Amino acid sequence: MSLPQVCDSGSDSALVSLKWDARFLGLAIHISAWSKDPSSQVGAVITDGNRIISLGYNGFAAGVEDSEARLRDRHCKLNLTIHAEENAMIFAKRDITGCTVYVTHPPCPRCASKLIQEEVQRIVFIAPSDDFLSRWADDLQLSYQMYQEAAIAYQVYTLEEITIDNANITMAPGGFFRQLLISYNC
Numbered sequence: 023m024s025l026p027q028v029c030d031s032g033s034d035s036a037l038v039s040l041k042w043d044a045r046f047l048g049l050a051i052h053i054s055a056w057s058k059d060p061s062s063q064v065g066a067v068i069t070d071g072n073r074i075i076s077l078g079y080n081g082f083a084a085g086v087e088d089s090e091a092r093l094r095d096r097h098c099k100l101n102l103t104i105h106a107e108e109n110a111m112i113f114a115k116r117d118i119t120g121c122t123v124y125v126t127h128p129p130c131p132r133c134a135s136k137l138i139q140e141e142v143q144r145i146v147f148i149a150p151s152d153d154f155l156s157r158w159a160d161d162l163q164l165s166y167q168m169y170q171e172a173a174i175a176y177q178v179y180t181l182e183e184i185t186i187d188n189a190n191i192t193m194a195p196g197g198f199f200r201q202l203l204i205s206y207n208c
């Protein structure tokens with residue numbers, strides 16, 4: 023399955039788009055780590071322009087016991103899990119017409135159809151790994167077909183494009199980011 027290419031015209035608007043897209047995809051990656059799912063951690067961010075409307079990650083409903091036994095039981099886990107995009111939509115508590123949705127993974131057909139029905143303007147996600155693609159290729163193809171049929175814009179970035187430079191993040195000498203990178207390098 024071929025994936026759509028990222029538009030890279032080099033224009034100012036493309037660079038601005040890359041900056042905010044890299045920032046919000048970076049945030050979605052951060053949020054994904056809050057998921058307790060032992061095999062797939064997905065994060066989603068909904069924005070209205072550059073304003074964050076909602077965040078979500080995959081997991082069980084609040085109060086529902088996410089025990090290791092349930093998380094390890096694939097059938098049980100799939101039935102109880104609310105996807106990152108669904109959680110972000112639920113917690114938005116507002117109309118998300120015209121919003122952009124950033125996701126660490128390509129949305130499944132169930133989420134894609136809901137996002138289309140919510141009339142979001144754009145869906146942005148990170149290109150799936152070969153392993154993910156091999157397991158979900160048919161589902162992803164269905165999502166892509168729906169975007170085309172419903173004329174929903176979507177954009178795919180590679181993980182390598184989600185960088186500090188592309189996100190234009192300030193690395194202040196005493197800032198947390200610099201401290202974080204220093205501690206990673208130790």
Ligand SMILES: [Zn+2]
Pocket residue numbers: 105106107129130131132133134
């Ligand atoms: Zn989904």
